[in-house]
Amino acid sequence: MPLPPTRPLPLLLTLAVALLPLGSAVAGKITINDEANLNINLLLQPQAQFIKDGAPVGHVGTDFFLRRVRLLVFGNVTKRLSFFMETDQPNFGKDGNYNVDFFVQDAFASYEFVDKLWVDVGFLIAPLSRHNLQGAIALNTVDFHSNLIRFTPGVGKIWRDMGVQLRGFVGPLGFRAAILNGAEGTVREDAPAINPDDIPRGVAMVRWNFLTREEDLFFQGIYFTEKPHLSVGAGADYQPSAVATASGVHDSVAFSADVFLDWPMGNDQELVFQTGVYTYRQGMDSPQSGTGFLSELGYRIGHVEPLVSVEYFNSRVVAQDAFVVRPGFNLWFQKHTFNLKTEVAISRLGDISEADTGITGTAQLQFFY
8 A cells, every 4th residue: 555645844853853852952952972962943933014005995904924943953974074954834824825845944964174165066045145145044034135136037945055165264354155066057949058067156255253253154144242243245147148037148247345333232232234336237127137226224122122224226127116115023932933023024026216115014933942
């Protein structure tokens, strides 16, 4: 009799629960020996949204769903050899849709061949800027500023791409440089040739840490630390003949520059600020081409943090702009382990001077263990 088909998420969760008793119960860490360990973590981000004119009859619409549900498996095989893998099933139940893809979001192995110098191989985040290298677990805002991250359409998945990366430090200078698949070379009679020489994509970022080095694999939006953080960075992303538009085939080019500050103020308080500028060139007639910026400013007092963020993108295509202001309020019950983030997104999309103002209120509870 044939076995019923297995579903990946329940199977992985069952495996995680079964494995936890085998080792330490602290955050799912299983100690194997002095160098080897295995970590199994779960991320849940339930959201409630209230959308202006979101109901069928034009009143305020409501939506309750899981923004993210992730299983993370990572650890060390030896002191220098490590790995990281996580799954995702984003927006599970949004708009009543439970047929959401379950997929591998990150999967790579890392080898530290000299002190603080690693090579990563696998499915990686393209290292264009600090913001897109932040972990969703450790954001200061409810979510990413996705309007500002405009990688080549159709390349990779969720800002990730397949390839190899070198990352490390030279004193206070941190760097990441990756060679990735990018747009695969195609030649068709009925369409323009994309990357006919099959040249890989190159993405790199450097940043100078003035005070405390950020050695995180995924950067944090807020550190809850007594050590001040101040860094500036710049990044670039390039692949030739990677984009086809109505005007022809174009190189895909992106540049970024950013600043991050997390400054302890004493008495369990801290000031958190980051800003970044992005510019993209993917053809004059592509709405992805243009320049924009993001900024975040928050002030934490104990468990409470009011904050505000802004994002703006000026597209090269007329009436394809974006402007969003998000005042918010965070309650850090247990830092990144358990918290509640709220915001009201006030947005204008398209022709900003003529567009209707959209308003969406969001409350997100985060549980990470």
